[in-house]
Amino acid sequence: MNAPLWTPAALEAATGGALHGAPRPIGGASIDTRTLQPGDLFFAIRGEARDGHDFVRGALDKGAGAAVVAQSRAEEFSAFGPVLAVPETSDDPVLDAMRAIGKAARARTGAAIVAVTGSVGKTGTKEALRHVLGAQGETHASVASYNNHWGVPLTLARMPESARYGVFEIGMNHAAEILPLTAQVRPDVALITTVEPVHIEHFPSLSAIADAKGEIFSGLAPGGVAVINRDNPNFARLLAHAQASKAGRVITFGEHESADVRAQRILTRPDISVVDATVMGLPVTYQLGTPGRHVAMNSLGVLACIHALGADLARAALSLASLKPPVGRGERTALRIADGDAYLVDESYNANPASIRASLATLAGIDTGSKGRRIAVLGDMKELGEAGERLHRELADAVRANGIDLVFTAGPLMRHLFEALPMESRGVAALTADEVTDAVVAALRPGDAVMVKGSNSMRMVRIVEAVKARYALPPDQREASLQAVR
Template structure:
């Protein structure tokens, strides 16, 4: 019989709270969204940047939550603590303390979510696995995901993000990973961190939570690798594993080939060679999958098990997912990269787009601003010009103030439009698309290009 996620008594013991008029004896799911409640749900009323969960407690209870963890208010079903987010952290700590799972933490400037998903696939092939959903990787997302860790899980994978120093350290100390992965260092959050070296140091905070005797797994294909190696040594971590295309790494990607929707490589590890095949295109995808292969080895999973699992690895929504919309004989091909962007991921996505042919029309890219790049923003946007030209794009739609720099760097005939916002771009962009075209949409999530993706899906899904 599967044990509950928490008994009510365990919730009270972990949080130091008292429950009044709570009839449920078990909690089997935890949510901070009154619209998304699992079975026997505990609703946690955290206060966010835009919403206060306390405003939705009654709604959550009406929608089926069996209790609500709150820091104010009285009434049936409420468990009152001093701070609701602090209570959620207490539950996360309790879940981690009782767990016997092999736990992995993932961070990096690019590829966090994709690597986490690759690890989830591999671990699920070996045993019961719990992994972060979507990009729940911040000060509330990590404790929420950790609090949901079932006592029976054999593997746990948690993504950790940051936009400033001293944000990853407390997350890692909460998760206490047996393995910490840093996917790469690239220009992201330069506005707050100032340099790639500072980004590397901030990512290296993940080492501070690694369990004694644990391992760090590092991508060796960036200039800041020595900063990470030094930081691992300073944290007292002796077990360091490297991967990537660079010579001398422990898991080296060789003989890489990418096609429109597949990638292949030979992975060399010591005297062994492994054939890696993915159902998604891109050298960066090969890198993310190789990280998962290296972690699987540390976890004691046979390479064959990991490789078979990775054969089913595909792109996630907003991160390279491909959709053929409309009539089979002449579809519109949509590549959705709308969730995030920095110079590294932009270059990787445009490189993949260069391998794609339009079904029966033009190749069009819709690019939005890369946010939080600080004083270097305009020059970094302009630096994308060569990658855009090499992608084979025939028309380019640009959205955001910093994209003006890219517009100036591209041939005038290539730029179909440049708009300050999605709202101002939408009608013109949609009027330019037709069945048979291949469209790639990419930009930082805050730009809102997902609205364009949704409109494309809505308008072109019907043949």
């Protein structure tokens, strides 16, 4: 039987709280009753719209190991199950308690910790690190994009003492948001994938975004390693942040001739990429199970982290071959339309100018034969501020450069791109994903490759779901069809 994640004594010591009732064995942690598992410690934190205390009874009814509640609410809930009553020292004492438990988890672990941030690719890079480190030892990592003020402490609170490695994603929308998160994680290695005009609405300049990303190095453990993209125009600024931190070493990656982990050649195919690289002077050739030049570039950062951790570099390179893209971030689905094959690329989770350009370049690499077309379905990119109209319109250059045959758009901002395209490249422009879905589904023909991407709030995943519902091959036939496209 596995040891419990937390003992009653450890919870009380970490939080200064008091348990009411005997808790069930604690095996996990949750803030959401919809995904809560029996034995989870339920934190009744306050969300933007609802107070977690409204769900305490439901959590206990589902078998929560215990519920963490404000001290003044403990008597109200103790009749329904075990509760940990925590002192009310702020507006959200339960969030404070979750941070305290996360701090205790970090203090007790002997795991080597990696933290990842960046304007583009942080979730995919985090998942790649989870994948390759998981083959070398017990690895704990952030779920989905749990990278904010509640996601980071929740991930820490879930970390078992037995973990050998920990991988944490850290995000931000504003300056100074990374500072408290990296202070909680205290990484041994911190990686910045890249700096791009994402969330530019909240920043005066791209340099200010670089400064905000550079905050991640402030939390480095003494003698830790900073990993930086050498190709990024803001490299010098990021390097300055690393040098001002407790980092004992800086490792760079990219195609730049002075990069420590350098790509010599990147060969991209529809469903894989092949990279020839040097890692600290050592030649390494490896295959990536996830296609795209941008993914290949981030894989260099992954290998830089592996080297910094002292893990097995050759084994990590081999593991990358079986890496698959996270949901909504490049998943490939084989389609059958009439009597021919087609291809869907699901990039629906989120979007910004850099990631859309990268996805268009990946779409350009798909062989559609003599009759197939490359089709992009694009939704609005959010949080671009006054530059929004211009940044959407300027995507027309990338559409042309990558030979995209047809573009469908959803949202008022993407209308600016649509109107900048030649008539022969225009599909349908609509205000929402729902309004353009039927047109996309009806337009697809045998041989086509269609890519769907947009900010998460645009709900572009609904277009993906509609295309799959109409055309997706049965699971047992998909891999053979994808192999044919390769």
